[in-house]
Amino acid sequence: MNELNKILILFAHPALEKSIVNKSLFSALQGLEKITTHDLYEVYPDFFIDVTFEQELLKEHDIIVFQHPLYWYSSPALLKKWQDLVLEHGFAYGEGATALHGKKLLSAITTGGIREAYQKNGVNRYTIRQILTPFDQSAHFCGMEYLPPFVVHGARLEDNCGNTDRLAREYQTLILALRDNRLNYQEIRQYEYLNQCLDLLNP
Amino acid sequence: MHDQGFFFQAFIYLLAAVLSVPLAKRLGLGSVLGYLVAGVVIGPFVLGLVGEEQSDVLHFAEFGVVMMLFLIGLELQPSLLWKMRGSILGLGGLQVLITTLIIAGVSRFFGLSWMMAAALGMILALSSTAIVLQTLNEKGLMPTHAGQSSFSVLLFQDIAVIPMLALLPLMASPELLASVGGKGNSGSEHAGLTATLAGWQQALLVLAVVAVIVVAGRFLLRPVFRFIAETRLHEVFTAASLLIVVGIALLMQLVGLSPALGTFLAGVVLAESEYRHELETDLDPFKGLLLGLFFISVGASIDFLLLLSQPWLILGLVFGLVIIKFAVLFFLAIVFKLELSQNFLFSFALAQGGEFAFVLFSFAVQNHVLPADTAQLCIVVVALSMITTPLLMMLNESLIQPLFANRNIKSREADQIDEKENPVIIAGFGRFGQIVVRLLKANNIRATVLDHDPGNIEMLRRFGWKVFYGDAGRIDLLRNAGAEQAKLLIVAIDDKEHAVEMIKLVRKHFPHLRILARAVDRPHAYELLKLGIDEVYRETFSSSLEMGVGALRILGFRAHQAHRMAQVFRRHDEGSLKKLAPLWGNEKAYLQGVHQYLSDLEGLLNEDSQELHLDVDPAWSSNIPREDDHGT
Incomplete structure (x- = not known):
């Protein structure tokens, strides 16, 4: 139980130079022990993904994080392509393919819309959990547990852009808690967002 | 000992420079002081290795x-010069005027005639371009506020020499004229052609010469540089670079203008030309050596016999001169x-007599403005x-700057627009380099x-590109092009x-x-x-690959x-290139x-041709078992 989890942050942002929230979230995880940050758009500007290398990375880590802005209710294109190529038959699923079994998958996303927009009677009509169903099911299909997502709503709002330090600190706290096994999975499964655990961590 | 010919002289001067300057720099004294001291040591009053030909050498x-002014x-x-017009005319003009008045007043107080006092004031108002700029450059202080202000003042002084040369003959003292029996102003090489012309003709001539320099420079x-560059010699x-500077200096002397001013003007005209860096690089060693020689000569020319005969008077005068100049500068700043820290730098830098004083004093003696013994004294x-x-x-x-340690001395550096601040230097601007740029x-x-x-340069300039002529393999040229500040060097030459x-040199x-x-x-x-x-x-690699894609x-x-x-x-080819590189040169391996x-x-x-997808992206291949393929 006390052994640290190795965490792989798969970060997908096609225009990081224009990002405010995601940039600070991502930089809050740099240089931390047992945490590998992998900036996909920086490593694969031509979308030519090194599948073997990516699969090796996955094998080495216990918790995989998809960190990205929510684009059209999904991930930016490169992360989708990454899924298409890396989570291949014979590695991620299929007979005898157990490489990912028992690992955990976390979505860490930012959205332009506020939380109220992601409701049955909001403009987006579906909740974040419903929208993330493809990721949830992909994880399940590969034998991984899908954790409640870390979500920053209204990422372009003044309230958040001016508070990137706080957001980054919260994100870092949660990721470190996951790394250090300080979260009770039984408990967090009940949450809609991982953000809610913050109260537990900072009573 | 002085007549052993040119080589002996050259040997003495070079040896003095080579021994004293590194020593002075090592001791933190700066090269100027090193040269000056070397001059004193080899001069007639210490070792006596150089003697009466001294004044020729100085000249x-x-x-x-x-x-230096050309460089x-x-x-x-030109645009930068135009921006400085206020400080050149205002700061420079007032410095010359006020210093002249004060020194003249003091001289009058000590009993000199009004004419003599005024001449003395004018001549002593000038500062030493050579010493100030060399010292500031060496310390990297030229881009500072104080450096720019010093430069403005020096530039105005250089301009002011022209009217001074015109005025001095008119200030001849009757008693001095009488004592030599009206020998006339014989050796007035500096008056040149203009001496025989009326005032308006002189002015016209000066304007014409300036116009000639500007037009010819432009x-x-x-085309002349281009023609010469094409010889690749x-x-x-x-x-040719030397020819231009010498030619302009000659022309200026002919019409009685300051050669330094003329070459400065030519330099400004050429500042935007593609040959700028090459000219700088070629002339720099000459400038350095000549300036060194100049400082040595100044050191050697100090008349220690005179100094020893009236030590307190002379030291008092030196002290007085420096104090007066410093006070005027400090007040003007x-x-x-100017911020206080910059003010100190500016005022200390310019508080000395200039090299033009040597010329002007002998000119004044020739024209019977000053008695020879006064001039001798003043030269010392x-x-x-x-x-x-x-x-x-x-x-x-x-002692003084540390008091301002927290002030931002370099605040002015940012608005210096110059290619030297470019982060990228690219060598070779042919079909390859152009696309990169x-x-x-x-x-x-x-x-x-x-x-x-x-x-190539000519053509590109016509299209509005700013390209400099020069071989980027020369370290000095790269340094002039700003290699010390740049981040990247792109080597895009085809040789x-x-x-x-x-690359080895860089x-x-x-x-x-x-x-x-x-x-x-x-x-x-x-x-x-x-x-x-x-x-x-x-x-050709990338475009060949693209062509292959087109063919497929x-x-x-x-x-x-x-x-x-x-x-x-x-990926495969680039990987193999890196793997094979270390083996290159060892034929067998x-x-x-x-x-x-x-x-x-x-x-x-082969795999490609048979099972293209399977090798690269198996997930997209069609022969994956379908039954558990819900996920994709």
């Missing part, structure tokens, strides 16, 4: 000042709102005041471009050996520069990789598939490596 060495002009775009010199270019005072400058600057640096330019990144093909040589002299190199072919790429350059770009598409491949195959090929590479490639291509 010759003044040419170093002329050259300063080269650095100064329209004549560029470096020494001829150097000769306050009026012109001026020379000694020059020695005080490096000392005062050291005092300023170690265009991409950078489209992203608002400025590059300093060097090319050595005059025809293989030359590129390798250049890595030695500018280890901080990231180098991106164009490789003409595969062996060249190996060579570059072996030098440790990791950014090596084969010039015409043969019926899906566009994306052809594109992916090219990506696979690129290399051939073995190549065989391995070829069989790998063959295997890859």
Whole structure:
């Protein structure tokens, strides 16, 4: 139980130079022990993904994080392509393919819309959990547990852009808690967002 | 001992410089003081190695000042000069005027006639361009506020010499004239042709000469330089550079203007030309040596017998001169709102007599304005005041500046617009380099471009590109082009050996520069990789691959598939290039490596042709078992 989890942050942002929230979230995880940050758009500007290398990375880590802005209710294109190529038959699923079994998958996303927009009677009509169903099911299909997502709503709002330090600190706290096994999975499964655990961590 | 010919003289001067300057620099005294002290040591009053030919040498060495002003002009775009007009006229004008008045007043108080006092005031108001600029440059203080202000004042003083030369003959004292029996102003080389002309004719002539320099600089010199550059004979270019400076100096002397001012003007005219960096680089050593010679001569010319005969009077005068000049400068700097730390630097820098004083004093004696013994005395005072400058600057640096340690002295540096601040230097602006620069330019990144093909430069300039003539393999030229501040050097020349040589040199002299190199072919790429350059770009590789993609598409491949195959090929080939590079040069190992590479490639291509997708992106292949394939 006390052994640290190795965490792989798969970060997908096609225009990081224009990002405010995601940039600070991502930089809050740099240089931390047992945490590998992998900036996909920086490593694969031509979308030519090194599948073997990516699969090796996955094998080495216990918790995989998809960190990205929510684009059209999904991930930016490169992360989708990454899924298409890396989570291949014979590695991620299929007979005898157990490489990912028992690992955990976390979505860490930012959205332009506020939380109220992601409701049955909001403009987006579906909740974040419903929208993330493809990721949830992909994880399940590969034998991984899908954790409640870390979500920053209204990422372009003044309230958040001016508070990137706080957001980054919260994100870092949660990721470190996951790394250090300080979260009770039984408990967090009940949450809609991982953000809610913050109260537990900072009573 | 002085008549052992040219070589002996040259040997003494060079030896003095080589011994004293490094020593002075090591002791933190600056090169100027080193030269001056060397001059004193070899001069007639200590070792006596050089003697009466001293004044000739001094005269010759003044040419170093002329050259220095040409080089300063080269650095100064006309627009920048125009921006400085306020401080040149205001600060410079007031400095000369007020200092003249005060010194004249003091001299009158000590019993000199009004005419003599005024002449003395004028001559002593000048500061030493050579000492000030050399010292400021050496300490890297030229771009500061104080440096710029000092330069403005010096520039005005150089201009002021012209009317002074015109005025002095009119100020002759009747009693001095009487005593020599009206010998007339014989040796007035400085008055030149203009001496016989009326005032308005002189003014017209001056304007005409200035116009000639500007027009010729703009329209004549560029084609001439181009013609010379096309010979690819470096020494001829150097000769032409010297020819221009000497020619202008001669022309200016002919019409009675200050040669320094004329060459400065020519420098400004050429500041925007493509030959600027090359001119700077070629002339710089000459300037340095001549200035050194000049300082040595000043040191050697100090008349210690005179000094020893009236030590207290002379030291008192030196002290008084420096104090008066300092006070006037300090006052003006306050009026012109220089920050206090800059004010001290400015005032200490300019508080000495100038080299023009030597000329003007002898001119004044010839024209019976001043008695010879007064002039002799003043020349010693001026020379000694020059020695005080490096000392005062050291005092300023170690005692006064620390008081302002937290103030931002370099605040002005940011608005110096100059190519030297470009983050990128690109060598070679042919069909390869142009595309690189265009991409950078489209992203608002400025590059300093060097090319050595005059025809190419001419053409590109017509299209509005700013390209400098020069061989980027020369370290001094690269330094002038700003290699010390730049981040990247892009080597895009087409000469293989030359590129390798250049990179070796650059890595030695500018280890901080990231180098991106164009490789003409595969062996060249190996060579570059072996030098440790990791950014090596084969010039035809990418376009050949694209052509291959085009061919595959015409043969019926899906566009994306052809594109992916090219990506696979690129990775494989670039990987093998890096693996094979260390083996290059060892024939046996290399051939073995190549065989391995070829069989790998063959295997890859065979797999490609049979099961293209399976090898690259199995997930997209169609022969995956379908039954559990819900996920994709």
